[in-house]
Amino acid sequence: MTATENPTNYKWVGTRPIRHDGFDKVVGKARFGADLNLPGQLHGAFVRSPHAHARIVSIDTSAAEAMPGVKAVVTGDDFPALDPTHPNYDTAVNCMARGEAFYHGHAVAAVAATTKAEAKAAAAAVEVEYEVLPAVLSIADSMADGAPLANPNNHTKFAPPGDPSNLATITNLARGDVDQAMADADVVVEMGFDCAHVHQGYIEPHACVVDYGDGKANVWCSSQGHFRVRSMTADVLGVDNSKVKVVPAEIGGGFGGKTTIYLEPIAAKLSEKSGKPVKITMTREEVLRGSGPAPSAELRIKIGATKDGELTAIDGWMAYGVGAFSDMAGLIGAMSVASYKFPNLRMETYTALTNTPKSAAYRAPSAPHAAWAIESVVDEIATELGMDPIDLRLKNAAVEGDLTAMGMPHPRVGLVECLEALKASDHYQSVPAEGTSRGMAVGFWFNIGEESSATVNLNEDGTANVITGSPDIGGSRASMALMAAETLGIDVYSITPIVADTESVGFTDVTEGSRATFATGKAVVEACEDLIEQLKARAATIMGVDVGEVAWVDGAAVSPGHGGGEGGDPLTLAQITAQAKRTGGPLTATASLNAAGAGPSFAVHCADLKVDEETGEIEIVRYTAVQDAGTAIHPSYVEGQMQGGSVQGIGWALNEEYIYNADGAMENASFLDYRIPVASDLPLIETIIVEVPNPAHPYGVRGVGETGIVPPMATIGNAVKAATGVRMTSLPMSPPKVLKRLNER
C-alpha cells in the first residue's frame, strides 16, 4: 500500500476490523432478497415475449385463471397509463409491456399461484396473440437511414421537438482545431472497435416479497437503493410514496444492475388482486433475458501525437447500443474521456436503441468501452514512437485544472501518482516470465455525490447506532462504523451500523457512482460532529464549566479541571451518556446533505499473459491493479473493489458476451454458456492503493467501487498485441476470435 500524501495517523480509519455484518453472512443467517417468506404467500411468474419486437394484439388470461392454485393474473391493463413524458414511463413499460413488446424476454403478463410450479404452469397457459414487427438488432441497423423504430416513444433528448428516433442522445464535443492538429502530428493512429452486450452477473437473482394491504404496498427486496425502489414502484402503481414502504434485504451483488426495478410493482399488483403476500424471484435465465445488460458499442478513435510523445489531438466517434428504451450511455461515455490533456478534441457520441433488453448501469457505465478503444490506440502510439507506455502516459496525464472531454476542470486527481506507483512496482520492474507478454492501461471514473442521510444515536452505555439508508454491497457498514469511531473517538466494535428502511431514516440516494462511503460517510461524520458539540455541552453542565472551556479529545471531554492541565480526569463519552437523563435526555443527531465534491478516481492496471497459438486462449499469469482511493477507510474492502472490478473486466475482455440469434433471442442465457471468470481462470490480483486525499471529504475519501473495471480490456488487448503482434479490436477476445486473427497474420 502506498500512502502518497496522507500524513495523518488515524486511530481507526485505515484499519481492517471484521465487518459488523460478517458473522451472519458466514453462518447462513443473513437474509437476502429471496430469504423472506410470509404466511400464506403466493409465488409469481412472468409471461415474456418470444419476439424481439411485436404488437400485442390480445391477451387471454381465462385459461390461466382457471388453473389450480391461481389467485391473480395481471397484464399492462392493470397499471395506470403514465404520460409518456413521465420520468418513470420507460421503467413502467419495461416492468410490464403495454400494447407492444420491445425485446425477446419483455414481460407481458404475470401470474400468482399457491406454488412456484402452479404459477409457472399458469404463465404458460396465458394466451398472447402477437403481430410481429420489424426489429432493430444492431447499432448499425439502428442508425441506418430509414431504420424501423425500435421504440416509437423515443425522442432524442436535448434536441428540438421532432419525430421519434432511434437515437436517445447525440453529443458533440470539441475544443481546439483537431483537423490542423492531425495534419501537424508526427504520428496518427486510427482504429475501429466493437463490444458485445455484457451482464453485471450478480449471483443473486432479482427477488422481492410484497404484502399489500390497507392501500399500501409493503415491499421487501434487495436493491442498491430502496428509496428509488419506493419512488419507482409508487410511480408505476400510480400512488404516493407514502403508500409504498421498502425494507432493504441484504443485496447479493448489483454492480449497477440493481439501481432499477423489474418486479416490485408487479408483485404489489398481484398481492392487491389476490389479497395475499406475493413473492417473485427471477430465474437466472430471466435475469439474463429480462434485466439490464451493459450497452454494446461501436467506436472509432483517432489520436495524433508529436514525435516526442505529446498527444495533441483526439477525434472520436462512439455509439452505444442500449436496448429498447432511452438511455444516456453515449453522453456518459463522452464524460468518461478524461485521462489525457488532449489540447485538441472532437468527440461525437450516440446512444442508439435496439430491440434488446433495456440497458442498466454496470460499474463505471460506458467508461470501459471508451477506455478500451482509447487506451488501445495510445498503446499503438507508444509502440510507434518506441516509448515506454507508462512514460507516454505520464507525459500526457491529466492533473488538477486540466479539462475533461466535457470541458470540466479536474479537481486534485491522482493519475500521475498511480502511473508512478505502477512504474515503481515489483511487477513492472520485473522481466515478464518466459513466454509471457505485458500490457498496461489507464481507467477513469468521475464518481458522484448525491443525497444521503444519517442518524447517529448514542446509547446510555456509550455505544452507538449509526443508521443510514445506503445498502451495504461490499463492506460499507464497516466503513461507516470506522468513520464514526474515528470522529467520536470510540471503539469501532462499540458501533452498530444499520441500513434502515424507507420509513426509518432520511432519504438516501442509490448506492451507485461509488458514492456510499463518500457521501453517506460524509453525513455520518457530520452527525458525529453534531453529537460532539452536544457531548461538550453536557460535559460542561456536569463539570460546571463554560462550554467554551471544553474540548473533545480521544473520545472524552476535557476542560482545565478535567484532564486539561489542572488535574482531574476527562469525562469519557460513556460517562456523559450515562448521565444523559439528568443533563437533557438522549443524545442523537441527524445529518443530511447533497454531497458536492466527489473525487474522481484513476486506476492503472498491468497484466502479463500467454496466448495459446493453437487455440487462441489467453491465460493471465500476473495482474496488478493500482488505484487512487483518496483515503482507504477499510483497506481490505478497497482492495476487494479493485480486485472485483479487475476480474469483471477480465471476464468482459476474454469471455463474456450476449450472443443473439437472427431473431434477437439470446442464445446463451445461463451461467454455463454466459461464462464469467471462475477461480481457476485467474491468478492472484495484486493491489497497490494510492492515497491522494479528496479535499471535499473529511477523511479524504474518493469513491473506489467502479474505476477498477475500466482498464482491464485495454490492459489485456495491449498485452495480446505485445505477445502476438495482433491488435484485437472486438470484445470479447474469445478463443475463436483470437485464433481467427492469429491465422490471418
Add this chain to the structure above:
Amino acid sequence: MSRTHINCIVNGEPTDFLAADATSLLDALRDELGLIGTKEGCGTGDCGSCSVLVDGKLNCSCLILAPEVEGREIITVEGIADGDQLHPLQQTFLEGAALQCGICTPGFLVAAKALLDANPDPTETEIRYGLAGNLCRCTGYDKIVRAVQEAAVQLNSTSKQGV
C-alpha cells in the same frame, strides 16, 4: 398433490419433512426446513451457491431431488460451525475480507470444507480448481483463495497439536 415423507440427517440432527417428488433438495432445505443459508443463484448447477455436502460429498442441492436424500446425511452452511465456535474457514473468511456481498459465501464455505476435508494441504492451483464450481462476482477470488490457504494452515497446526 401427493407429497413424500423423507427422513434424513441434516447438520447432525435426525430430520423429516414432506416434499413433492419434483421438489429439489435446495427448495426443501429453504422452504420446508427454513435453512435459508443455502442460496439459489442459477438453479442449473452452474454457480455453486447451493452447495451442500451429501454423505460428505460436495453437491449442488438444486440438482438433487428431495426424495433422493432419504436416509442420507446432509451438511449445509448452518452446520459448519461447532455451536458458537466458528469453523476456521468461517473465521478466515471474516478476517481476510473474503466476502463482499456474501451471497456466494455459504456455497464457498461448504465447497472449501469439502476441499480441505479431502486435501488438507492444497496448493493454490488445487484450491482454484477445487472452488472452480463456485461463482463469485464481487471478490475476483483473490481473498477467498487466501482465506482457504490460511484456514488450511490453521487446521493443520491444530491437527498436529492433536487437539
